[in-house]
Amino acid sequence: MLGYLVRRLVQSVLILLGVSFITFVLLYVLPADPVRQIAGRSATAQTVENIRQQLGLDQPMLVQYWRYLSGLVQGDMGRSYLQKTEVSTLIAARLPASLLLMAAGIFCELLIGLTLGVIAAIFRGRSLDQGLMVTSFVAVSAPQFVVGLLLLYVFAVQLGWFPIGGYGTAAHLVLPAVTLGIMGSGWYSRMMRSSMVDVLRQDYIRTARAKGLTRRRILLRHALPNAILPIIAMIGIDIGIFMGGIVVVESVFGWPGIGQLAWQAIQRVDIPIIMGVTMVSATAIVLGNLLADLVTPLIDPRIKLR
């Protein structure tokens, strides 16, 4: 177990190194000059040159990458080109909002997805099942900015149940979390359905039924816990999809998280922020996957880590 953990951690570090290098190269070859963005439209050639030198952007790419990396291992993500603030400060200020949104999003997708999956499995083959599966397909395919604006329009503007964007109270959280959850709920309802269908075919369910247990007790006590376990392990992998989703959802709802930070930085070629958010997200994804793998054997003793 310990050996496995060490091996996986080393692998994780290598993956993060790779991510940092590829992102750095992509930003370097981008046909947009960050110095121009800092210097502005009225800058003299001298000002532009001064800024380029001070930021070390006149150095060869590998030298620049090495400098970034040496800072990174010491916990220094650099300063934003345009805001001049430490990137770590900016991310730290916004990370709680993103984590809250992500947790609420996962809660929503599980709540919606698992419920629909169980219902579909119970009514397997009937029109309700088919209807739900079509719905889940739509949910997976619908673009999040459309879903977000639609929910905003109906529930905030027309009905006035929730605030129109912003951050602060539990009411602010509902619509962005549901938007984020709807896409994932499509996947989960399909997985839950097949897992549930599998479990309901098992011998112990037939035994339970033969014992004369109520249908409700069979479903809630015998089938559901067994069907849900493999799905829990998927949440870790889900974090990657969520990281993509929050960029869109945070922008639509004015949610002050790292997705919004990244979106604004990309438009202005603020490379330290783009790198910082990428590295934090990559770390979250790598850790999420690792966690999912570690949790699996706890849930299902048949799986062993080696």
Added chain:
Amino acid sequence: MKTLLASTAILLASALTGMAQEYTPDPNATAGGMITVTYKDDVATLDPAIGYDWQNWSMIKSLFDGLMDYVPGTTELRPGLAESYTISDDGTVFTFTLRDGVIFHNGREMSAEDVKYSLDRVTTPETQSPGAGFFASIAGFDAISSGAAETLSGVEVVDPKTIKITLSRPDATFLHVMALNFASIVPKEAVDAHGTDFGKNPVGTGAFKLGEWTIGQRLVFEKNADYWREGVPYLDGVTFEVGQEPIVALLRLQQGEVDVPGDGIPPAKFQEVMGDPDQAARVVEGGQLHTGYITLNVGIAPLDKLEVREAINMAINKERITQIINGRAVPATQPLPPSMPGYTDGYDGYAFDADAAKDKLVEAGLADGFSTELFVMNTDPNPRIAQAIQQDLKAIGVEVAIRSLAQANVIEAGGAGEAPMIWSGGMAWIADFPDPSNFYGPILGCAGAGEGGWNWSKFCDESIDAMATAADSMTDPSAPERMEMWSDVYMEVMQQVPWVPVFNEQRYTMKSARMGGDDALYVDPVSIPVNYDYVYVTE
């Protein structure tokens, strides 16, 4: 020595309030109340030496002051932290007398040493100020910007209330430069205490001070009770909520949650808003010092031929393009916008005439037309405008391929001189200060034509450059002869047409029913977008 503002200074001393003679405050104005303003993008910094964004420009104006200022809602200069000033006869020495009793937000009194420190700070390379170049006419600028000196030799503290600034050449725009945000006076101890984080902990002399800043969410400005101008600001404070899409901001305005949507009315909602009398009554329209244009790269064949550039000018249907943006603009005839001094009245530019355009192409030996590329920023409505340009040019046989890219990439291609044509939408020139010279140097002059410069036509005519230099060597910035010289400069430019001037955008913004104050304050040409110091609430 001639004293330009002598009369103003005398009036200043005798008038009941410091600004009575320059600006009549609204007699209905009432003090108190908070307002809420929204912006889409986060506020990057409130450091006046660095900030150069749509959202932080007017915020910085409310937190800081410079030696010069503008009469609210107008483009007219008035003294700011300077009480008066004199200019030497050759126009190279400016002596400013500072006001008494101006207190920084940290409680210390401002003095001439702070002025010197602030000018040194904005020009020194370590600050990385995008505005450093504006101060190039101060003696010693080259030495400080190359790192050879640590201080501007041309800025001299005469006594705690007097500062003398010597220029290396006459610069008619200098007083406007001293009114730029970049020339704001900052206290050294506060900058030293916060280092590069000064932009998050601003300390100035302005009408408001920063109360709270929750990164990515909200900034709260509080009234500066010790503000040196009597009677203002009226508001107790302003809450800025950032990260709000313009469409969301408009919906919140309609629900009464927002007082001013900082990014204006989203184009897609414009007609709906104007169609509702109640909402339309709260829309404020104003001119702005803006020109939207197509650059024609004189270094790329066949745009290097004058006849081809003329043909393109005649082929563009500017009326139709203004319709694409719901008529929120007026067709342009020349680089300067109509509200800018130096604008040439009575000049009609190139009329829309496809047949004449075809004749010009025949003259250029391109009877069969040619193909070229048009670069455009990829946000609405710019790609739609590019399509209109494409259709107009197709009608005279010119095949245009549209390259729709992110803003930074268009700027890069333009600076490198790789783009034959660029539609300026989303990156168009809005004046830094209301003087005709501001539309020349960086975007039409030789200075901007180098690698990376904003002169995307790469047009460089040394004789026109000489005319511009002559106009700026005059001492009185608003002298009629000077405006005539600038008018000549732009007429000379139009002879060679490195641009198609397309339209001058009008600014449309909205306010909640409780907002009071002159409409001009909501479309202030200088405190863009809103002059927070002078607006008030009625309840």
